[in-house]
Amino acid sequence: MENNQNIWLESVPWIDSQNADIDQFLRAKNLRNDFNLYENLIEWRDRGVVVFKDVVPFELIEALESDLEYLIKNYMDFDLMAEVKAVIKPISEFSPFEIVESNVKFNSIHGISKAAVMLSLNRSISQFLACVFDAPPAVLQSLTFFKGSQQPIHIDYPYVRTQKKIAHLAASWIALEDIDLNSGPLIYYPGSHKIEISGFYDWGNGSIVMDADSRREPMDFSRYLEKRVALFGIEPEIFCPKKGDALIWHGNLMHAGSAVNDKNLTRKSYVTHYTSLDSYPDDFKVSDENKFVHQNSGYCFEYPWVINSKKLPSW
Ligand SMILES: O=C(O)CCC(=O)C(=O)O
Ligand SMILES: [Fe+2]
Numbered sequence: 001m002e003n004n005q006n007i008w009l010e011s012v013p014w015i016d017s018q019n020a021d022i023d024q025f026l027r028a029k030n031l032r033n034d035f036n037l038y039e040n041l042i043e044w045r046d047r048g049v050v051v052f053k054d055v056v057p058f059e060l061i062e063a064l065e066s067d068l069e070y071l072i073k074n075y076m077d078f079d080l081m082a083e084v085k086a087v088i089k090p091i092s093e094f095s096p097f098e099i100v101e102s103n104v105k106f107n108s109i110h111g112i113s114k115a116a117v118m119l120s121l122n123r124s125i126s127q128f129l130a131c132v133f134d135a136p137p138a139v140l141q142s143l144t145f146f147k148g149s150q151q152p153i154h155i156d157y158p159y160v161r162t163q164k165k166i167a168h169l170a171a172s173w174i175a176l177e178d179i180d181l182n183s184g185p186l187i188y189y190p191g192s193h194k195i196e197i198s199g200f201y202d203w204g205n206g207s208i209v210m211d212a213d214s215r216r217e218p219m220d221f222s223r224y225l226e227k228r229v230a231l232f233g234i235e236p237e238i239f240c241p242k243k244g245d246a247l248i249w250h251g252n253l254m255h256a257g258s259a260v261n262d263k264n265l266t267r268k269s270y271v272t273h274y275t276s277l278d279s280y281p282d283d284f285k286v287s288d289e290n291k292f293v294h295q296n297s298g299y300c301f302e303y304p305w306v307i308n309s310k311k312l313p314s315w
Pocket of ligand 2: 154155156255
């Protein structure tokens with residue numbers, strides 16, 4: 001299937017369609033008396049981003065911290081992809097020095113950490129995304145950060161695109177500690193999720209996603225997005241949360257990791273990318289009925305490639 005702009009436009013969730021009527025949606029679901037939900041959905045539709053303060057129990061954050069400590073001490077025993085200085089490979093192939101170096105990033109630790117699964121399926125986040133998709137959200141992948149990423153401005157869907165419906169994509173960013181302004185917090189461009197603002201970037205031959213043989217590079221994409229925000233005069237906002245706060249962003253929202261002004265500071269965060277249940281890729285789950293967690297209207301499937309791998313203490 002070619003990923004062209006029609007594929008995107010035909011797959012948008014209800015809330016991204018023209019004249020999306022939030023009031024009517026909530027009335028039909030009998031949720032109209034939840035004023036916060038109404039306000040949050042308006043914000044999502046108009047800005048592509050919503051912040052939930054103090055929604056993540058500290059016990060869960062501490063359970064993930066313990067798993068991370070255990071993982072770092074015993075990393076040779078685990079099947080997990082990790083990233084150090086833009087190199088992504090199985091964690092066991094890194095040297096102990098690279099692993100303790102605190103800007104390592106773990107990919108999809110929720111495959112082996114129950115604490116991470118529970119964070120991804122946080123109640124406020126899952127229930128909100130169930131409304132956004134009008135379907136249960138399903139965890140696609142996760143990232144665990146220790147330091148600011150300094151990732152240039154980007155949109156996720158050209159890179160996160162295993163979901164069946166390309167426009168069924170959202171992400172959450174959970175603060176695992178109080179975030180310092182000098183640690184390189186997440187920044188985002190409100191309203192940039194609208195197609196009129198973002199446009200579609202052509203990676204070559206009309207493809208809107210990056211492929212192995214794409215003619216364009218991520219930096220070309222960033223330069224394009226910089227031009228779009230300048231054209232529309234959109235200023236970035238900084239997310240400088242307290243431990244336990246969460247931000248949810250739209251799969252077409254422009255965002256970046258801001259500059260790290262103080263290299264000694266950590267910026268511990270846990271990011272999950274979600275799609276909707278019916279858009280979840282078949283080869284990312286096993287047919288065994290018990291190999292998933294269903295909680296707070298969300299789903300998290302065990303990946304076929306990790307079912308036999310060793311799990312972390314919270315499992
Ligand atoms: O946390 C960050 O600095 C950026 C994270 C991000 O862009 C992502 O996970 O999609
Ligand atoms: Fe991103």
